[in-house]
Amino acid sequence: MVISQEAFSALQEQVQTLQAVFQKQQEQIHQQGEKIIDLEKRVQEVEAENVELKQHSETHILEDKEENQELKRQSKFRKTSLQKRASGNGAAIHNIGFTASLSTVTALGDGQIIVFDTIISNDGNGYDSRHGHFTAPITGLYAFSVTVMCYGNESELHVNILKDGQNIGVAFANGNHYDNGSKLVVVQLQAGQMVWVQHAIDPSGYKIHVSGNGAGFHNIGFTASLSTVTALGNGQIIVFDTIISNDGNGYDSRYGHFTAPITGLYAFSVTVMCYGSESELHVNILKDGQNIGVAFANGNHYDNGSKFVVVQLQAGQVVWVEHANEPSGYKIHGQGYSSFSGFLIQSY
CATH class of the missing domain: 2.60.120.40 (Jelly Rolls)
Incomplete structure (x- = not known):
């Protein structure tokens, strides 16, 4: 069979066309393969993100559970505290x-x-x-x-x-x-x-x-004592100069004043001892100049007296101990026998 030149040329064109189509299809297959690889990577990334989100969610759930338990514990503690205050002990x-x-x-x-x-x-x-x-x-x-x-x-x-x-x-x-x-x-x-x-x-x-x-x-409180025997003047502030503790730095041993760092309910105690049998002592606990308590020692051979008071203070209010208006020269014992203490019971 003899093929004419024209027919042969036409066949060649068809072959070239098929080859071009095949090449294009190969390129498309290659591109689809790359897309499949990209999609597989993305699927793996999404799966990893899902695992991470699940772990993060479980962690948050655990943290929320622990936080709720802590809130319940704090609520129980506050309830117990309120019950104790309501019982009358303040x-x-x-x-x-x-x-x-x-x-x-x-x-x-x-x-x-x-x-x-x-x-x-x-x-x-x-x-x-x-x-x-x-x-x-x-x-x-x-x-x-x-x-x-x-x-x-x-x-x-x-x-x-x-x-x-x-x-x-x-x-x-x-x-x-x-x-x-x-x-x-x-x-x-x-x-x-x-x-x-x-x-x-x-x-x-x-x-x-x-x-x-x-x-x-709570962590606001102090104790201070008097280091030496002191002769007291009329209405003299008693400066307890030896600090034993002073959490919150409310007590100032230069002036004998306690200044409330925060608003709340406070307790104060003072103990005084006469020096020998020379004198009796009346001392007052004052809040911003207002008398809130009196301690007395009768002067009979180193007698001592104490006073404990509970009082509400606003932040910045001041409490101190003062010799009552009596003749000057009455002596108060030092060496730790006379002391002044206070602490925060409950903040507001």
Whole structure:
């Protein structure tokens, strides 16, 4: 069969056309392959994003669950605090606190630790009635109070409140017909630090009736004592110059003033001791010049007196202790026997 030149040329054109179509199809297939690869990568990225979103969502759900639990815990704590305040004690106390008393008359040796063997309350289990020690369960600001009573007219008593062996407060009872003395101190404790009450280095055999207690409070509070015997003028402000604790820096030992850092309900305690039998003491606790409490010591052989008050303060209001309007020259004992303390019970 003989193909003409014209037919051969036409066949060549058809072949070239088919080759061009095939080449174009190959290019399209290649492009589709690249798109498929891109789509597969995108699918993998989307799947990874979905996994990450799922993990993120689960984390948020867990965080929200933990946050809700914390909010419930805080709500329960506030409810408990309100219930405690409503019960009449006036204090929103974290669940750490104790009161213990001495069950029998006890003859004390030199430097003997006084073991309050009868537990009345012990929230947080910080107090150990076997050894007479309170061990701080958590770090915070704590208040401690001790009251001592002589047994009859046999003896006078000096007792110290100690923090890990450091003296932070002294209480005294002069032995005059079941005389008693009290001391309240506010002190910062680290978790694990210990506080106890110890008979001072006096002749052995002095006998005592005692009770003691302590509690944990918010971090605004102070205790300051008078370092030396001081002759007081008429209406003189008593400057307790030795700072034992001053969380929140509310107390100014230059002037004897406590200035409330924030608005809230505060508690204040003052203990004063006469110097010898020379004079009796009337001292006032004042809030911005208004008398809110009076402590009295009758001048009978180092007698002492205490006063505890609870008062609402606005931020910036000032509280101090002042000698009442009496003849000048009456003397107040130093060496830690006279002290001034205060702490925030509840902020508003």
